[in-house]
Amino acid sequence: MNKYELAVVVNAKLEDEQRAAVVEKVKEYVTRFGGQISDVDEWGKKRLAYEIQKMHEGFFYFIHFEAESTAPAEIEQKLRIMENVLRYLCVRQDA
Numbered sequence: 001m002n003k004y005e006l007a008v009v010v011n012a013k014l015e016d017e018q019r020a021a022v023v024e025k026v027k028e029y030v031t032r033f034g035g036q037i038s039d040v041d042e043w044g045k046k047r048l049a050y051e052i053q054k055m056h057e058g059f060f061y062f063i064h065f066e067a068e069s070t071a072p073a074e075i076e077q078k079l080r081i082m083e084n085v086l087r088y089l090c091v092r093q094d095a
Contacts, residue, residue: 001066002092006030006075009058009087012045022084023061026075033074035067052086064093 010022023040030037043060052058072090079088 001036002069003064003066004035004072004090004092006063006065006072006090007088008061008063008079008085009048009052010061011084011086012055012057012059014059014084018084019059022082025082026061026079026085027063029075029078030063030065030067030071033067033071035065035071035075037063037065039064048086055086058086 006026008023008026010019014022027037027040041062041064043062045057046060047057048055072092076088076090079085
């Protein structure tokens with residue numbers, strides 16, 4: 001099992017409940033593909049370095065988890081089609 005960090009930028013125009021639902025869906029994908037979530041850091045609303053889909057701000061979340069090496073590709077495949085996820089990045093953390 002490898003350790004990963006998944007950074008997710010969520011649409012800032014969503015209400016709190018909708019944003020929480022998006023994050024829960026992302027966490028559900030992590031667990032569905034065999035990941036074990038250790039913690040979730042919410043950084044809150046931040047200004048984006050550049051405009052994405054005509055938006056200047058987004059909510060940043062960092063999800064730390066352990067999973068097999070095949071899980072990140074499957075998770076990213078699902079995140080790619082999520083409407084309210086502006087950007088995502090999954091990186092492996094060194095031991």
